[in-house]
Amino acid sequence: xxxxxxxxxxxxxxxxxxxxxxxxxxxxxxxxxxxxxxxxxxxxxxxxxxxxxxxxxxxxxxxxxxxxxxxxxxxxxxxxxxxxxxxxxxxxxxxxxxxxxxxxxxxxxxxxxxxxxxxxxxxxxxxxxxxxxxxxxxxxxxxxxxxxxx
Numbered sequence: 001x002x003x004x005x006x007x008x009x010x011x012x013x014x015x016x017x018x019x020x021x022x023x024x025x026x027x028x029x030x031x032x033x034x035x036x037x038x039x040x041x042x043x044x045x046x047x048x049x050x051x052x053x054x055x056x057x058x059x060x061x062x063x064x065x066x067x068x069x070x071x072x073x074x075x076x077x078x079x080x081x082x083x084x085x086x087x088x089x090x091x092x093x094x095x096x097x098x099x100x101x102x103x104x105x106x107x108x109x110x111x112x113x114x115x116x117x118x119x120x121x122x123x124x125x126x127x128x129x130x131x132x133x134x135x136x137x138x139x140x141x142x143x144x145x146x147x148x149x150x
Contacts, residue, residue, distance in 0.1 A: 001116045001119055001120055001123075002014070004116070004120045005120060005123055005124075008123070008124055008127065009123045009124065009126075009127045013126075013127060013130075014123055015119070015122060015123050015126060015145070016119075017039060017119065020038075023044070023047065024041075024043060024044075024047065024048045024053050024056050024057050024060055027056040027059055027060055027063075028056075032063075033063060035063040035064060035066070035067035035068055036067050036068070036069060036148070037069075037148060038063075038064060038068055038078075039068060039069060039072050039078060039079065039122075040064075040068075040078050040079030040080060040081070040118070041060060041064065041078075041079075041080050041081070042080075042081045042083065042111070043057065043060075043080060043081070043082050043083065044083045044085060045082055045083060045084070045085030046083075046084075046085035047085075048085075057093055058093045060093075061080075061093040061094050061100075064078045064080075064099070064100070065078070065099045065100070068099075069144055069148045070140070070144075071140055071141065071143075071144035071148075072122075072144075073099050074140075075125055075129065075137075076101075076118075076121065076122050076125055077098065077099065077100060077101035077118075078099055078100050078101070079100075079101050079103070079114070079115070079118045080094055080100050080101070080102050080103070081103055081104075081105050081111055081114050081115070082102065082103065082104045082105065083105060083111070084104075084105070084106055101118065126141055126144075126145070129141045130142075
């Protein structure tokens with residue numbers, strides 16, 4: 001990703017992300033996940049389709065659609081990468097307007113490629129909004145960077 005950002009976004013201004021190492025099976029309402037810090041999800045359809053995990057997948061979709069960082073929802077999209085597995089009816093939970101960028105991945109290389117493209121696009125959008133957007137949007141970018149990604 002850094003190679004793709006050279007000449008577009010200065011190294012100190014780049015946005016990276018980490019993984020929470022939590023699965024759909026760990027979602028519960030007590031305590032509720034911190035949706036406001038999440039920018040996306042990697043979903044193993046095989047695991048998510050079992051038992052009560054399918055209802056937890058729906059909770060994941062609703063939580064991300066309603067409470068993921070507003071800048072991500074408004075200016076980019078919440079990335080959801082689907083790992084191979086039975087997808088019968090599961091992708092329909094992610095049909096909430098333009099909130100989600102839903103993509104299927106067949107192996108680790110395609111997963112990495114999707115993450116890199118999304119993160120590169122997000123970095124470019126943030127940089128453009130910081131420099132060229134109206135003041136209100138520039139303030140939204142700064143608030144996003146200060147509160148969410150630090």
